[in-house]
Amino acid sequence: MSASKGPEARLRRRTALLPLAALALTGCAQASDEDTVTVFAAASLNEAFEEIGSLYTQETGTEVELSVAGSSGLVEQLEHGAPADVLATADEQSMERAAESGLLAAEAELFASNTLVIAVPAGNPAEVEALEDLQADAVDAVLCAEAVPCGAASQRLAAEHGVSVTPVSEEMSVTDVLGRVRSGQASAGLVYTTDVMQAGDEVESIEIEGADAKPNQYPIALLRNAQSPEAGREFVDFVTGSEDAQQVLHDAGFGEPR
Numbered sequence: 001m002s003a004s005k006g007p008e009a010r011l012r013r014r015t016a017l018l019p020l021a022a023l024a025l026t027g028c029a030q031a032s033d034e035d036t037v038t039v040f041a042a043a044s045l046n047e048a049f050e051e052i053g054s055l056y057t058q059e060t061g062t063e064v065e066l067s068v069a070g071s072s073g074l075v076e077q078l079e080h081g082a083p084a085d086v087l088a089t090a091d092e093q094s095m096e097r098a099a100e101s102g103l104l105a106a107e108a109e110l111f112a113s114n115t116l117v118i119a120v121p122a123g124n125p126a127e128v129e130a131l132e133d134l135q136a137d138a139v140d141a142v143l144c145a146e147a148v149p150c151g152a153a154s155q156r157l158a159a160e161h162g163v164s165v166t167p168v169s170e171e172m173s174v175t176d177v178l179g180r181v182r183s184g185q186a187s188a189g190l191v192y193t194t195d196v197m198q199a200g201d202e203v204e205s206i207e208i209e210g211a212d213a214k215p216n217q218y219p220i221a222l223l224r225n226a227q228s229p230e231a232g233r234e235f236v237d238f239v240t241g242s243e244d245a246q247q248v249l250h251d252a253g254f255g256e257p258r
Contacts, residue, residue, distance in 0.1 A: 034228035042090035043173035048252040070148035085232035088220040091149035108221035110257035118206040126187035142186040150174040194253040
């Protein structure tokens with residue numbers, strides 16, 4: 001993080017409660033008076049957060065309304081007044097943008113990491129073996145657009161490997177990239193480890209040299225204009241501090257924040 005960033009833009013790896021004048025929480029197990037918490041989450045968190053949301057509801061009685069999309073798109077929606085209580089992004093840059101736009105009620109906390117891999121259809125018909133193979137004319141590669149976290153990470157990796165990929169399409173979420181590979185519309189795509197695990201036998205995964213050295217970091221934060229601030233704070237604490245939530249993330253293929 002640059003030293004020129006304001007304090008709201010600094011992300012901290014901690015799960016201690018942050019002081020909020022209007023809140024007095026005693027822990028995740030305390031049931032909230034609020035009936036619903038609205039969570040905006042990166043597309044790659046979809047399945048994990050659905051399960052975490054169910055666990056949170058069982059423990060607190062508060063329902064979770066989950067809205068997933070590319071991280072940059074979620075921040076843009078919030079900047080235009082979309083109602084939500086919690087934001088979880090697939091990169092620190094999107095969360096920094098949210099902080100700089102005055103959207104956060106408290107500093108964001110890192111709760112997971114994720115690594116890019118090459119996804120290919122089952123059987124790997126294009127015989128892709130490495131990132132360099134995505135340059136071949138015979139390989140129809142699909143990538144995330146650079147505006148979203150998986151796209152920015154893809155461009156960074158390609159540059160580090162000296163690879164220039166001309167994709168047949170650029171998607172605004174990693175789940176759309178995976179969808180094109182699963183359907184056979186693309187012979188390869190860059191997605192997260194977690195996406196390949198969710199796809200099961202429909203796709204195969206090829207590791208990218210050096211990708212695990214700089215995984216994407218996932219931050220989560222309570223939003224300033226939250227309609228259910230107590231439930232939102234409880235949900236953030238549940239994601240970052242609950243062993244059950246962390247186990248769900250681990251089982252889905254997410255790593256610990258670094």
